[in-house]
Amino acid sequence: MYLTERSSPPQRPPSRLDRTDRARPWVGSTLIGLGLTSFFTDISSEMVAAVLPLYVVTQLGFSNVAVGLVDGVSQVCSALLRPLGGALADRYRRYKETAAAGYGLSALARVALATFATTTTAVVGVQFVDRLGKGIRTAPRDAAISLSTPPEALGRAFGLHRTLDTAGALAGPLLAFAVLARTRQNLHTVFVWSALFAFLGLAMLGLLVRNPVLRPAPAPAAGGTGGAGPARRVARGAKVRSLVGRRELAPILGASACLGVGTVGDAFLYLALRDRGLVADRWFPLLFAATAVVYLLLATPLGWLADRVGRARVLLAGYVALLAVYVVLAVSPAGAAIGPRWLIAAVGLVLLGAYYAATDGVLAALVSSVTAATERTTGIAVVTTVAALARFGAAIGFGVVSERWGYRVALGGFAVLLAGGLAGAAHLLGRSRPAPAGAGRDEEEVRR
Amino acid sequence: MTEEDEGVAYPPEPATGEASSSGADGARIGRGRIAAAFAAVLVCGLAAGGVLAWSSAGDTSTVDQDLPEWLAQDDGASGPTTVAPAAEVVEPLGGAGPQLVYISRAADHYGKVVVAAGSPPEPIPVDLACERVHVGPTRVLCLQSGGLSGVSGGVVLDRAFEPVDGFGLGGLPSRARLSPDGRMAAYTQFVTGHSYNGGGEFSTATALIDLDTGWQTNLESLAVLADGAPVEAADRNFWGVTFTADSNRFYATMKVGPDTFLVEGDLAAGRIEVLDRDAECPSLSPDGSQLVFKVPVSGGYHLVRYDLATRERTSLDAAGLVDDQVEWLDDDTIVYGVGRTGPKGERTADIWALDLAEGAEARLVVADAESPAVVRG
Numbered sequence: 001m002y003l004t005e006r007s008s009p010p011q012r013p014p015s016r017l018d019r020t021d022r023a024r025p026w027v028g029s030t031l032i033g034l035g036l037t038s039f040f041t042d043i044s045s046e047m048v049a050a051v052l053p054l055y056v057v058t059q060l061g062f063s064n065v066a067v068g069l070v071d072g073v074s075q076v077c078s079a080l081l082r083p084l085g086g087a088l089a090d091r092y093r094r095y096k097e098t099a100a101a102g103y104g105l106s107a108l109a110r111v112a113l114a115t116f117a118t119t120t121t122a123v124v125g126v127q128f129v130d131r132l133g134k135g136i137r138t139a140p141r142d143a144a145i146s147l148s149t150p151p152e153a154l155g156r157a158f159g160l161h162r163t164l165d166t167a168g169a170l171a172g173p174l175l176a177f178a179v180l181a182r183t184r185q186n187l188h189t190v191f192v193w194s195a196l197f198a199f200l201g202l203a204m205l206g207l208l209v210r211n212p213v214l215r216p217a218p219a220p221a222a223g224g225t226g227g228a229g230p231a232r233r234v235a236r237g238a239k240v241r242s243l244v245g246r247r248e249l250a251p252i253l254g255a256s257a258c259l260g261v262g263t264v265g266d267a268f269l270y271l272a273l274r275d276r277g278l279v280a281d282r283w284f285p286l287l288f289a290a291t292a293v294v295y296l297l298l299a300t301p302l303g304w305l306a307d308r309v310g311r312a313r314v315l316l317a318g319y320v321a322l323l324a325v326y327v328v329l330a331v332s333p334a335g336a337a338i339g340p341r342w343l344i345a346a347v348g349l350v351l352l353g354a355y356y357a358a359t360d361g362v363l364a365a366l367v368s369s370v371t372a373a374t375e376r377t378t379g380i381a382v383v384t385t386v387a388a389l390a391r392f393g394a395a396i397g398f399g400v401v402s403e404r405w406g407y408r409v410a411l412g413g414f415a416v417l418l419a420g421g422l423a424g425a426a427h428l429l430g431r432s433r434p435a436p437a438g439a440g441r442d443e444e445e446v447r448r
Numbered sequence: 449m450t451e452e453d454e455g456v457a458y459p460p461e462p463a464t465g466e467a468s469s470s471g472a473d474g475a476r477i478g479r480g481r482i483a484a485a486f487a488a489v490l491v492c493g494l495a496a497g498g499v500l501a502w503s504s505a506g507d508t509s510t511v512d513q514d515l516p517e518w519l520a521q522d523d524g525a526s527g528p529t530t531v532a533p534a535a536e537v538v539e540p541l542g543g544a545g546p547q548l549v550y551i552s553r554a555a556d557h558y559g560k561v562v563v564a565a566g567s568p569p570e571p572i573p574v575d576l577a578c579e580r581v582h583v584g585p586t587r588v589l590c591l592q593s594g595g596l597s598g599v600s601g602g603v604v605l606d607r608a609f610e611p612v613d614g615f616g617l618g619g620l621p622s623r624a625r626l627s628p629d630g631r632m633a634a635y636t637q638f639v640t641g642h643s644y645n646g647g648g649e650f651s652t653a654t655a656l657i658d659l660d661t662g663w664q665t666n667l668e669s670l671a672v673l674a675d676g677a678p679v680e681a682a683d684r685n686f687w688g689v690t691f692t693a694d695s696n697r698f699y700a701t702m703k704v705g706p707d708t709f710l711v712e713g714d715l716a717a718g719r720i721e722v723l724d725r726d727a728e729c730p731s732l733s734p735d736g737s738q739l740v741f742k743v744p745v746s747g748g749y750h751l752v753r754y755d756l757a758t759r760e761r762t763s764l765d766a767a768g769l770v771d772d773q774v775e776w777l778d779d780d781t782i783v784y785g786v787g788r789t790g791p792k793g794e795r796t797a798d799i800w801a802l803d804l805a806e807g808a809e810a811r812l813v814v815a816d817a818e819s820p821a822v823v824r825g
Binding site for chain 1: 477481482484485488489492495496499500503504553555558559594600616618619620638682683789790792793794795796
């Protein structure tokens with residue numbers, strides 16, 4: 001429980017050089033609460049994701065096309081729904097409630113799975129609803145994290161959140177298989193557990209997280225009356241269109257698109273690892289776990305580093321790591337001995353985990369640091385949606401190319417594409433960044 | 449709305465109305481809320497524990513064994529009735545008299561292989577867990593699911609259930625088949641992409657292994673001909689292999705796009721030919737003259753008998769809905785597993801037999817069991 005006495009706030013308007021107050025706590029109950037919410041929710045969803053193939057194959061009857069296609073469609077719908085959730089949260093300053101709607105939708109989907117969804121169509125529908133919930137909640141959650149964290153600690157805060165989130169994603173499949181082993185493969189018990197964890201996540205959100213209420217800065221916007229008036233009164237509806245053209249956000253948006261089109265999803269990279277003969281079939285399911293372990297170990301340190309040396313730098317470095325993964329996989333000799341093979345695979349997985357740790361939370365921190373508080377959710381949502389759509393296009397492209405010409409050609413092509421994207425992104429982000437330190441670029445500057 | 453719900457502001461200092469930077473919020477979450485959060489964790493934990501205890505409690509419903517008479521032809525001494533370690537299996541496979549090998553889904557030996565033989569038929573559990581099992585006169589092929597580690601694999605055992613070979617699987621075990629002489633093995637797995645960052649694609653992969661020489665191949669790498677013309681489509685999926693007696697030819701299902709085909713492969717010639725449409729998981733009769741395969745109907749699959757000479761199809765409606773690669777007891781009788789959900793939601797199945805003569809009814813052979821495999825005496 002936090003009862004720390006805070007040092008009195010600086011009386012002058014803070015600047016990015018203001019680093020006097022180093023002892024400020026950056027981990028608050030909202031961050032912990034949202035971290036636990038994500039932890040339990042990820043356990044819930046990854047439990048189901050881990051056993052869903054088993055469920056479909058053993059009990060529902062196998063129909064490959066439907067599952068793959070609907071998954072793609074729901075990813076896109078989820079991405080498109082994000083800005084809507086963002087706009088709602090910004091308009092009414094109800095970050096917690098908007099996020100709760102998303103988490104609640106996913107929890108209801110879990111209950112449906114545990115009670116009546118017993119056909120392939122129903123299961124696919126339930127997963128679709130779950131994805132929609134994910135689409136709604138992501139941006140308001142990240143906005144709530146950023147709004148309850150000191151600007152200079154955004155990288156660390158998002159890093160800590162992603163650590164908890166990934167820990168849940170790692171624990172989920174383990175719990176699911178432990179339950180299956182104890183219950184004679186009772187998938188129903190797994191679904192009930194999943195629903196319980198979903199509700200636990202929702203409970204953490206409801207109990208530990210408080211809506212950040214922004215007190216108006218000496219803002220150009222009129223609504224500010226000083227003091228703590230109801231949040232609603234100072235809310236200004238965030239207009240997605242005006243936001244996109246904003247000087248501070250446009251470069252990040254452009255950079256996200258540049259980087260996204262050169263980004264190959266991890267599923268494809270694991271397949272490439274296997275195709276290149278670097279991992280035996282039997283280890284295939286563990287590749288995700290290995291990457292997740294690296295991700296969760298590095299997320300907070302790299303977030304801290306981003307706070308120190310600049311978020312854009314760490315973000316770009318993350319994509320350099322991804323580029324290195326492509327190169328390592330593409331140039332690895334086909335007939336390597338077992339020792340080098342393991343080494344190459346390990347290097348690839350560590351780089352991939354580092355890529356996630358250096359980009360996912362750091363991007364949210366970067367966007368937060370340049371977006372006005374009133375438009376933060378929308379800003380995060382728009383950027384992540386653009387990135388997701390670019391990645392979706394990239395996945396289709398990579399699938400087609402690798403199917404036709406093999407993984408080596410596809411990896412080489414995407415390495416070139418990503419290198420180009422990196423150059424473009426570095427140019428865009430470099431222009432937007434007045435100072436090397438990404439830290440401390442708070443609202444004041446944005447609004448001046 | 450309560451005072452507490454108003455939340456805390458970042459920056460939390462009211463003071464001058466400036467956007468001052470200060471520490472993270474968090475000073476004002478009340479003890480009550482933290483206690484409630486702990487209580488929520490406790491309650492959910494207890495509920496989860498309760499559900500787990502309820503659903504893992506041994507279901508004492510007695511194993512309803514109704515082994516068929518054909519198993520009782522041999523009147524040699526019956527073996528021990530306790531769980532025998534692998535080496536102590538009474539009668540090695542391929543001994544005198546027929547044997548039925550299956551995977552138990554009963555509470556006491558869940559997932560374990562059972563060998564039923566002797567007179568009266570005596571089911572003897574073997575200390576070997578499989579998702580799918582098949583037997584030849586000299587070998588056992590067992591596909592195992594990875595469970596916690598997620599690492600699945602296949603094991604080849606000799607007739608005394610001693611492991612002699614193994615291989616890894618990247619997906620979910622699906623079908624296992626040995627050739628009648630036990631030389632060739634075929635296995636099918638479901639391969640899925642991980643859903644972490646998209647993906648989630650579903651496909652099957654089927655491989656053949658020559659257990660005598662170690663040679664192996666993925667069916668997708670063989671050339672496919674339809675009416676003499678090569679099939680170029682790259683998205684070929686194969687599953688459900690069944691071998692001829694000479695271990696050289698086989699029948700299987702091929703899926704290209706939305707269409708499924710019955711194909712016949714020739715290993716010596718290194719090619720696969722398309723025979724017919726709409727057939728999944730064929731199983732060749734001992735005399736090599738007919739197949740039984742499944743065809744999709746609303747709600748599942750029906751079994752169909754297929755005469756290889758005339759290409760005539762006979763629907764086996766008496767079997768009901770079946771999703772399995774059937775096994776032949778003899779040239780007139782098939783056995784197959786029918787999956788169902790147990791009283792507590794656990795995964796289980798029953799083994800049924802059907803006489804192919806017209807008008808015959810399906811009969812329950814072993815309750816709480818699946819993946820039947822037959823060793824003819």
